[in-house]
Amino acid sequence: MALLKREEWQGFVRDVDWSYRYVDDEAVFPEWHSGTGKVPRAAWQAWEESYKVSYPEYVATQREKEAAAYAVKAALQRSSAFESLNEGWKSATKMHFGGIALSEYAAVLAELKMARFGLNGGWRNMAVFGQLDELRHATITTFFGHEFIAKDPQYDWTQKAFQTNDWVAISLRNLFDAMMSSANVVDLALQLPLTFETGFTNLQFVGLAADALASGDVNFANMISSIQTDEARHSQQGGPTLEILVEHDPARAQWVVDKTFWASARAFAALTGPSMDYYTPLEHRKQSYREFMEEWIIDQFVHTIEGYGLKKPWYWDEFMRGLDTWHHGLHMGLWYWRPTLWWRPMAAVSKDERAWLAQKYPTWEQVYGDKWDVIIDNVNAGNMEATLPETLPWLCSTCQLPACIPTQSRNGTWRVRDWQLSYDGRIYHFCTNACRQIFWKDRDSVNHETLVDRFLAGQIQPMDVGGILGYMGLTPDVMGDDPDYPAWTKDYAGRPAEGLATAARP
Amino acid sequence: MTENLGAEDRTPELVPLNAVFATDFVQILVPVTTADTMREVAAAVAHHVEGKRVRALPYDKVVIYHGERLPADMTVAAAGIRPLDHIAVEYDVPEES
Numbered sequence: 001m002a003l004l005k006r007e008e009w010q011g012f013v014r015d016v017d018w019s020y021r022y023v024d025d026e027a028v029f030p031e032w033h034s035g036t037g038k039v040p041r042a043a044w045q046a047w048e049e050s051y052k053v054s055y056p057e058y059v060a061t062q063r064e065k066e067a068a069a070y071a072v073k074a075a076l077q078r079s080s081a082f083e084s085l086n087e088g089w090k091s092a093t094k095m096h097f098g099g100i101a102l103s104e105y106a107a108v109l110a111e112l113k114m115a116r117f118g119l120n121g122g123w124r125n126m127a128v129f130g131q132l133d134e135l136r137h138a139t140i141t142t143f144f145g146h147e148f149i150a151k152d153p154q155y156d157w158t159q160k161a162f163q164t165n166d167w168v169a170i171s172l173r174n175l176f177d178a179m180m181s182s183a184n185v186v187d188l189a190l191q192l193p194l195t196f197e198t199g200f201t202n203l204q205f206v207g208l209a210a211d212a213l214a215s216g217d218v219n220f221a222n223m224i225s226s227i228q229t230d231e232a233r234h235s236q237q238g239g240p241t242l243e244i245l246v247e248h249d250p251a252r253a254q255w256v257v258d259k260t261f262w263a264s265a266r267a268f269a270a271l272t273g274p275s276m277d278y279y280t281p282l283e284h285r286k287q288s289y290r291e292f293m294e295e296w297i298i299d300q301f302v303h304t305i306e307g308y309g310l311k312k313p314w315y316w317d318e319f320m321r322g323l324d325t326w327h328h329g330l331h332m333g334l335w336y337w338r339p340t341l342w343w344r345p346m347a348a349v350s351k352d353e354r355a356w357l358a359q360k361y362p363t364w365e366q367v368y369g370d371k372w373d374v375i376i377d378n379v380n381a382g383n384m385e386a387t388l389p390e391t392l393p394w395l396c397s398t399c400q401l402p403a404c405i406p407t408q409s410r411n412g413t414w415r416v417r418d419w420q421l422s423y424d425g426r427i428y429h430f431c432t433n434a435c436r437q438i439f440w441k442d443r444d445s446v447n448h449e450t451l452v453d454r455f456l457a458g459q460i461q462p463m464d465v466g467g468i469l470g471y472m473g474l475t476p477d478v479m480g481d482d483p484d485y486p487a488w489t490k491d492y493a494g495r496p497a498e499g500l501a502t503a504a505r506p
Numbered sequence: 507m508t509e510n511l512g513a514e515d516r517t518p519e520l521v522p523l524n525a526v527f528a529t530d531f532v533q534i535l536v537p538v539t540t541a542d543t544m545r546e547v548a549a550a551v552a553h554h555v556e557g558k559r560v561r562a563l564p565y566d567k568v569v570i571y572h573g574e575r576l577p578a579d580m581t582v583a584a585a586g587i588r589p590l591d592h593i594a595v596e597y598d599v600p601e602e603s
Contacts, residue, residue, distance in 0.1 A: 329531050329532065332531050332532075333531070333532055336559070367531075368531065370529065370560075370561065371529075371530070371531055371559045371560065373561075374557065374558065374559055374560065374561050375558075375559060378557075378558065386557060386558045387558070389554075390553075390554060391534050391535050391536060391554050392534065392535045393532045393533065393534055393535075394524050394532070394533035394534060394535055402532050402533075403524075403532065403533040404531050404532035404533070406531065413529070414529065415526070415529070415594075416526045416530065416531065416532060416533055418524065418526070418533060418592040418594075420524075420592055426590065427588075427590040427591065427592075429524050429533065429590075429592060452535055455535070456522050456535075456589075456590075498561065498562075499557055499561035499562035499563065500557045500561075500562070501556065501557030501558050501562075502557070
């Protein structure tokens with residue numbers, strides 16, 4: 001018997017829908033999971049992915065990818081490549097492993113939800129491949145990070161971070177729960193595959209791969225490049241979903257894309273921004289974070305959404321201004337609260353590094369240079385106590401990141417503003433106007449408590465720095481510290497320094 | 507009973523604040539009490555920042571609440587500052603400097 005040609009069988013294996021005899025459609029695709037909303041149920045019959053794949057093709061391709069990634073790893077395991085890596089770069093990888101490994105597992109559950117509740121058979125089929133992809137990403141990331149535990153206990157946070165109450169982990173769980181866990185599948189397809197994967201993972205997985213190679217970390221570059229090759233396929237669940245939603249409910253489509261782009265941008269400013277502009281050694285930086293954002297995210301995102309008939313988000317000016325401030329403030333916050341991290345944040349503000357920052361970000365010296373100068377002078381004066389925190393940074397009630405975004409006044413000065421909201425008997429604070437707006441519109445579904453909320457509610461005991469670190473799961477062998485103070489302070493040694501905190505008497 | 511007492515007669519109560527000091531880069535959590543004066547509040551905020559991230563200046567400090575500069579001797583209770591409120595602390599730099 002002659003085999004059917006691919007195009008003859010593809011249609012009916014990828015789109016398996018049937019008529020129910022014992023239950024109605026609402027029982028199979030309940031609104032709270034399937035989320036069709038104003039879109040007529042029949043409209044989803046038009047859902048079609050542009051690039052189709054069969055299971056045998058999928059398995060064959062994935063097998064090759066896995067074999068290649070693990071072969072490179074096995075070869076490098078026998079070399080001394082890891083030992084020669086810069087501490088700053090290692091921090092970028094620790095941050096990635098801890099922040100991403102189990103986020104990938106959350107994405108498995110999200111894809112499974114679309115595989116079950118997606119409103120078209122082709123979509124559900126694509127989501128099955130998507131969940132297999134995410135399972136591979138979770139395992140490969142966990143496994144690659146695990147290898148280094150014997151060399152450095154901070155790598156243990158590859159598996160641990162996401163399950164702790166570390167504030168970075170809380171922020172990421174808050175992001176991904178809203179994006180993946182609590183969303184119906186229509187919103188989910190716009191949030192995860194369309195906005196997050198089509199756009200932002202490029203930044204971490206393509207942009208950072210370039211920095212990894214330049215830094216000599218072939219293993220890491222190999223791992224994230226292997227992961228990225230899957231994204232293009234399963235991220236196409238977003239396009240057909242958006243197309244149908246825009247036709248029937250454009251306001252909902254605009255809102256879901258807008259808020260997810262914002263939330264993703266905030267998270268990547270914390271995750272990728274410091275890695276690119278500070279942790280990657282100066283000589284290995286390919287582009288600034290801002291340049292990466294402009295090239296990989298902004299042009300593509302605007303082109304994509306306008307292609308679907310959506311507009312630029314309402315916060316666009318606020319977002320663009322933030323490209324010069326968000327990640328610099330977050331870097332300073334990560335560094336100052338370094339005992340709360342599972343990596344060793346390199347301050348990276350030597351004279352050469354500052355010249356690079358000032359060239360890439362013309363306002364950097366004015367906004368951040370003065371603070372780093374005081375920190376540098378304290379380090380050079382041996383007053384380390386003044387460089388360590390005694391209280392918590394205020395965490396935004398939406399993105400759960402430190403509220404550290406300055407804006408320029410008409411008189412030229414820069415100040416961190418407070419965006420607040422009184423709601424349901426209490427006051428909430430936000431880092432930005434857009435975070436405030438998103439909280440207000442989603443106020444019934446935003447329910448994670450920030451670390452500050454938990455502290456003030458008495459959930460963290462004792463109520464001091466030690467209690468906070470214990471609550472977050474930080475132990476002395478893991479707690480972050482700058483790996484090389486002289487690297488960025490020696491340029492300034494011996495200069496006169498006034499206005500420093502008085503060192504505690506011995 | 508205690509609700510009938512004037513603010514100045516009650517046992518001091520904890521008032522956790524969202525505060526930002528001058529040109530600092532971040533808002534921070536600063537606990538004060540209802541009995542603290544604005545001078546003490548400014549010092550409590552400055553403790554975490556002044557000379558640590560913002561170079562100390564030889565000027566008095568002033569608490570700004572809802573856009574208003576509050577007198578140094580006014581207490582938290584008298585100012586009506588509530589838990590979780592936002593305050594800014596600035597150097598009171600003379601105009602000509």
